[in-house]
Amino acid sequence: MFYVIQILHDSEEKHFVSYQVPKYILSDKNTNIIFEFGEKPNIKRKWAAKEDIVLLTKDKHFFQAYVKKLIQLEESHLEKISNAKEEVLRLKKQYQEQMHKELRSFKELSSKSSNVPTLI
Numbered sequence: 778m779f780y781v782i783q784i785l786h787d788s789e790e791k792h793f794v795s796y797q798v799p800k801y802i803l804s805d806k807n808t809n810i811i812f813e814f815g816e817k818p819n820i821k822r823k824w825a826a827k828e829d830i831v832l833l834t835k836d837k838h839f840f841q842a843y844v845k846k847l848i849q850l851e852e853s854h855l856e857k858i859s860n861a862k863e864e865v866l867r868l869k870k871q872y873q874e875q876m877h878k879e880l881r882s883f884k885e886l887s888s889k890s891s892n893v894p895t896l897i
Contacts, residue, residue: 780840781812782832782847783825792851793831795844801833 782795802811810830814821834840 778835778837780832780834780837781825781830782840782844784829784831786829790855793847795840795847803827 779798779801780795781798781801782793784793785791798812798814800813802813808827809824810827810833812823812825814823832840832843
């Protein structure tokens, strides 16, 4: 049995997929690896670009340790991204409140004095 970790390009939340395959076909002339699943006569094939394969090994324990490390790293980074999004929303709200406060202050100032230049 072979163990594979493959990079995903079409998902924002999930960045890799890991799976096991009984057989693969690799050629120097081709830029893809063909993975075969199932048993005869129901063999299914899946193509993957060589450059998208992070790990291809027979060592199950190394595979499991590496997947665990990637999952922890992914969770850590997604948490940081989530926290950053919350901070951006907080700062945006703070900015909007400050701008509204300044505009109200300017309107009050311009309504009390004719020396304040305004187009309003």
